[in-house]
Amino acid sequence: MRKxxxxxxxxxxxxxxxRDMDAHMMKTIDGDKLTVSQAYVIDFILTSQKEDIFQKDLEKEFDLKRAAISLMLxxxxxxxxxxxxxxxxxxxxxxxxxxxxxxxxxxxIIGAVDEIEHTLVENLTQEEIDNFYTVLNKMRNSLSKRKG
Structure with a gap:
């Protein structure tokens, strides 16, 4: 049995x-004087369900330190x-x-993100996607407990 x-x-x-997302995003935003990370921030702000977005929201969403988000902003x-x-x-x-x-x-930006997302899930059922997120969240919670 495989370990x-x-x-x-x-x-x-x-x-x-x-690599794939970054390459696709770079091709999409080429010449727009925008970094891939900045494109993802714009996408997050546009598609967020929250009315107001603050720096702390970006720190949490992208799991980056305050200084890194501050520099990007x-x-x-x-x-x-x-x-x-x-x-x-x-x-x-x-x-x-x-x-x-x-x-x-x-x-x-949204078109590029949606295209990548579609590629990631095109061979998955909704049940598989739901199960994946269940497992992913369990792993994240386990790691969070370990840190704290």
Whole structure:
């Protein structure tokens, strides 16, 4: 019987998916002076169910440290892709708002993400996808308990 190495297999598929997604996204946004990570941030903001998106939401979604997200947002702001707007309840909090420039790019970005997602699931049933997420969440929870 084969001894599975789930961590290693997940890492391998992660690299394959990342390379493919990044290459497809780069081809899609080529010439738009936008990084792949910035494209994913725009996609997240556009497709999020939350009304207001804050830096902490991006840190959680992309599992990145505060400094890394802050640097990315600073660059996005310099390139007129986002604005940080204070909220009335707490002047320290700034929601992240897409600019007209990033909204104009959104069709290309969402199309590229959707195309990759379609490729990933095209041979899977809905039940298989649901089971995959059940297992994925159990693994994530196990790792979270180990950290804490």
């Amino acid at each position: 599975y190495k789930l961590g290693l297999d997940i890492e391998k598929i992660d690299r394959i998916i990342s 600073n660059n996005m702001e310099k390139n007129d892709l986002i604005k940080r707007v204070p909220v009335s309840e707490d002047a320290r909090l700034k929601k992240i708002v897409l600019t007209e420039k990033s909204i104009a790019l959104s069709t290309k």
